[in-house]
Amino acid sequence: MGVSTPQLALQTRGLCKEFRGFRAVSSVDLDVHEGSIHALVGPNGAGKTTLFNLLSGFLSVSEGSIELFGRDITGLAPERIAHLGVARSFQITSLFEHLTPLEHVELALQGMTRDGYRFWRSDRSLRRFRARADELIEEVGLAALADRPAGVLAYGQKRALEMALVAALNPKVLLLDEPTAGMGVEDVDRTIELVRRISQGRTVVFVDHNMHVVGSLADRVTVLQSGAVLAEGTYDEVRRDERVVTAYLGEADHA
Amino acid sequence: MSNDVTSGATAHLDLPTDDVHVSATTPRRSGLRWLLLAAGLVVALALPWFIYPPIAMDIACWALFAISLDILLGYCGLLSFGHAAFWGGSAYCTGLVAVHYGVPFPVAVLAGMLFAMLIAVPIGYLSVRATGIYFAMVTLAFAQMIYFIANQWRDVTGGENGLQAVPKSFFGIELVETESFYFYYAALPMILLGMWAAWRIVHSPFGRVLVAIRDNAPRARALGYDVETYKVVAFVLSAGLAGLAGGLFAISHGFVSLQEVNWTTSGKVVLMAVLGGIGTLWGGVVGAGFIVVLEDYMASSGFEGIGIVTGSVFVVVVLLFRRGIWGTLAHHLGRRRQAGTRD
Numbered sequence: 001m002g003v004s005t006p007q008l009a010l011q012t013r014g015l016c017k018e019f020r021g022f023r024a025v026s027s028v029d030l031d032v033h034e035g036s037i038h039a040l041v042g043p044n045g046a047g048k049t050t051l052f053n054l055l056s057g058f059l060s061v062s063e064g065s066i067e068l069f070g071r072d073i074t075g076l077a078p079e080r081i082a083h084l085g086v087a088r089s090f091q092i093t094s095l096f097e098h099l100t101p102l103e104h105v106e107l108a109l110q111g112m113t114r115d116g117y118r119f120w121r122s123d124r125s126l127r128r129f130r131a132r133a134d135e136l137i138e139e140v141g142l143a144a145l146a147d148r149p150a151g152v153l154a155y156g157q158k159r160a161l162e163m164a165l166v167a168a169l170n171p172k173v174l175l176l177d178e179p180t181a182g183m184g185v186e187d188v189d190r191t192i193e194l195v196r197r198i199s200q201g202r203t204v205v206f207v208d209h210n211m212h213v214v215g216s217l218a219d220r221v222t223v224l225q226s227g228a229v230l231a232e233g234t235y236d237e238v239r240r241d242e243r244v245v246t247a248y249l250g251e252a253d254h255a
Numbered sequence: 256m257s258n259d260v261t262s263g264a265t266a267h268l269d270l271p272t273d274d275v276h277v278s279a280t281t282p283r284r285s286g287l288r289w290l291l292l293a294a295g296l297v298v299a300l301a302l303p304w305f306i307y308p309p310i311a312m313d314i315a316c317w318a319l320f321a322i323s324l325d326i327l328l329g330y331c332g333l334l335s336f337g338h339a340a341f342w343g344g345s346a347y348c349t350g351l352v353a354v355h356y357g358v359p360f361p362v363a364v365l366a367g368m369l370f371a372m373l374i375a376v377p378i379g380y381l382s383v384r385a386t387g388i389y390f391a392m393v394t395l396a397f398a399q400m401i402y403f404i405a406n407q408w409r410d411v412t413g414g415e416n417g418l419q420a421v422p423k424s425f426f427g428i429e430l431v432e433t434e435s436f437y438f439y440y441a442a443l444p445m446i447l448l449g450m451w452a453a454w455r456i457v458h459s460p461f462g463r464v465l466v467a468i469r470d471n472a473p474r475a476r477a478l479g480y481d482v483e484t485y486k487v488v489a490f491v492l493s494a495g496l497a498g499l500a501g502g503l504f505a506i507s508h509g510f511v512s513l514q515e516v517n518w519t520t521s522g523k524v525v526l527m528a529v530l531g532g533i534g535t536l537w538g539g540v541v542g543a544g545f546i547v548v549l550e551d552y553m554a555s556s557g558f559e560g561i562g563i564v565t566g567s568v569f570v571v572v573v574l575l576f577r578r579g580i581w582g583t584l585a586h587h588l589g590r591r592r593q594a595g596t597r598d
Binding site: 056058077078079082083087088090094095096097098099103106107108110111112115116117118119120121122123125126165169 | 455456458459460461462463464466467470471473474475476477478479480481482485488492
């Protein structure tokens, strides 16, 4: 079935994840159309991050299937899924604190080759990625900090570096786990702009609690509650859905 | 404490995170580096003039052994507590080849090194899926199996008596074959070559990936790196260098004792690497020099409680100087220089 609908970038059928009897994700059917920006929203504990970890291979699937452009990727290792064109960012900033932003992006660019095994070469050979790495660092606004260890970067800068890493993989599908978590208003708008730019010609699935971000980026919104899909549609459709209003958005709108 | 870990799988060693010398693109202070390298070479060449040559050879072997461990511990965050398997495994293989075939000792050592890498493939493959203390335990368990085999297989290994009369054949050059002073200079190039290889590995694209895996394995995975395979390759390379060191040690001593595959040998090399400072390579050299000289001094003065002294030194260093001897020195030197350039 998936093969006959190539316009779907990601498709899950009956996806379940159980942790010792607790159903974190329960029979989720998700259709992400190619080229769309798809938001996953829902209250804390709704299973958004678990779903992300299933899609990117970081958690094993208990039941159901995941297809990427019609190809079954259920049960593949995270690095295999990355090689198939799915890049993910992490909710909690997740970097290599001893490496500089430039070294991060070089590593990400090298990650799509097999050159990482060359233990007999000088690490200067990584410089062939330098031009592209400089571009990406520039694009996320870290040019001035390209040579500082990532451990000393400020929070917003770390988040920007995450975006550069994801973009460096030149993915077909981006999975962004709360790209604006913990950011001030100014950084949020910058990040929205950045996501929009990076998503050109790509498919994006993202999780965010900030309804301003969801409203301005998402073509489609899937609302999760207790691990199951509660509603799906455009942002406007979903925010008018009564079940959603009571479950989640209502609280946010009146807050 | 400062590692953001997104899955429990990376529970690993708590490395001092504020030194950044591992960073590869920050300009290496090349002047100082070359000076250090030159000083190290001078010390290596002059050593048997000042120290009883077999002890000088011991220092060189243990230094390479500690460096091999540091590739895993300092650059990959993996504490191997079973490296005696590769040091000792190679020592036996080298000794057997030398005894039975009478080949020049570098050939025998090379055979031992290859043997160490060979047994490291399955051991590494089965160990790297565990992290932190579990990795240490699994490697220890495998090393104990090697010990058991060496102890039981008497016909080949000599069991508790060890493997006796290992010759130092060297193309019929008698000075090298009989005098430890000249043997040192014949063996030193292999040690230096091994150290150079370690440096090359650490400062290669592969080394960069190792540091990334050490800092944040799930993130490295998300960038497309097959973390387990990288760890296995690092493990096998490390075992090869440990084997090179162990083989030379066996030739130098002229016999192989069961001690070489004992767990205390695994512990001793960890002690040296940590004492010197992990993640620096130089630390292994300093730690090995310190321990070997200390043990020799105490043994020759008839002192029995060597373990008490080295243990106490270890505790003090771990509590007060977490970067180890070399790491602490380099850190303060780096800070002074930084302060100097700011003025």
